[in-house]
Amino acid sequence: MPVSRYNQMSDSQARTHEQPAPRWLLISGVGLAAIAGYVNAATLIGTYHVPISHMSGAVARVSIDAVNGDLGELIIAALLFASFLAGAVLSGTVIGSDKLMPGRRYGATLLIEAVALTIAAWAFMHQDHRAAYWAALACGIQNAMATSYCGLVIRTTHVTGIVTDIGILIGHWLRHRREEPWRMLFLSGLLLGFALGGAAGAAAWRWLGLYAMWPAAAVVGMAGCGYLLWRRHHRGDYGNAW
Numbered sequence: 170m171p172v173s174r175y176n177q178m179s180d181s182q183a184r185t186h187e188q189p190a191p192r193w194l195l196i197s198g199v200g201l202a203a204i205a206g207y208v209n210a211a212t213l214i215g216t217y218h219v220p221i222s223h224m225s226g227a228v229a230r231v232s233i234d235a236v237n238g239d240l241g242e243l244i245i246a247a248l249l250f251a252s253f254l255a256g257a258v259l260s261g262t263v264i265g266s267d268k269l270m271p272g273r274r275y276g277a278t279l280l281i282e283a284v285a286l287t288i289a290a291w292a293f294m295h296q297d298h299r300a301a302y303w304a305a306l307a308c309g310i311q312n313a314m315a316t317s318y319c320g321l322v323i324r325t326t327h328v329t330g331i332v333t334d335i336g337i338l339i340g341h342w343l344r345h346r347r348e349e350p351w352r353m354l355f356l357s358g359l360l361l362g363f364a365l366g367g368a369a370g371a372a373a374w375r376w377l378g379l380y381a382m383w384p385a386a387a388v389v390g391m392a393g394c395g396y397l398l399w400r401r402h403h404r405g406d407y408g409n410a411w
Contacts, residue, residue, distance in 0.1 A: 199362035206366025223327030256309020269315035279393030290382035
């Protein structure tokens with residue numbers, strides 16, 4: 170089959186299966202990105218000066234500290250990485266799928282994240298550096314909750330992939346290739362949510378100091394309870410998963 174014909178068929182099939190993102194996806198995605206930005210900013214200011222919502226910085230620190238022989242800093246960075254990874258493993262175990270769809274155990278996952286953030290808030294309040302590990306665990310849980318929707322990769326705790334995808338969409342439009350507008354709206358919303366969440370985290374540190382992590386724990390806990398209530402109301406539509 171000619172490559173051009175194959176590409177035409179692939180594009181046609183992709184358009185057939187694409188659909189605009191529902192409003193709940195945009196709202197929940199932006200909200201989760203804001204939470205991650207908040208937690209990341211508060212942790213950066215209050216405890217360990219390495220981002221905990223994504224692992225590029227932690228892995229870089231492991232490499233640098235290994236070469237420099239700084240065992241203490243190496244252990245901290247390695248534990249941040251291990252905490253984030255453990256959160257992703259936990260989330261994958263509870264939810265059991267990387268495709269986003271209503272009815273899966275997002276409520277339980279959000280409540281587990283809220284518990285991790287509550288422990289982080291308590292440690293944060295007592296100036297315990299282990300707060301960063303619990304915050305990284307929470308971010309790992311959140312980032313692994315759902316990773317794809319209609320072929321779009323979803324990440325809510327870092328923006329590198331989001332910026333890359335926005336750039337790809339712009340490049341496609343410049344080549345006059347048809348793209349679904351909802352993709353740009355959704356990705357831009359995630360980027361804006363993370364940025365605004367980071368600003369809120371910095372402001373919370375200024376106003377609340379060592380108590381800055383508590384609002385994030387409370388919001389995630391309420392989101393988890395809200396999902397469980399919604400899930401209970403729609404139990405007949407999606408089975409018994411919670």
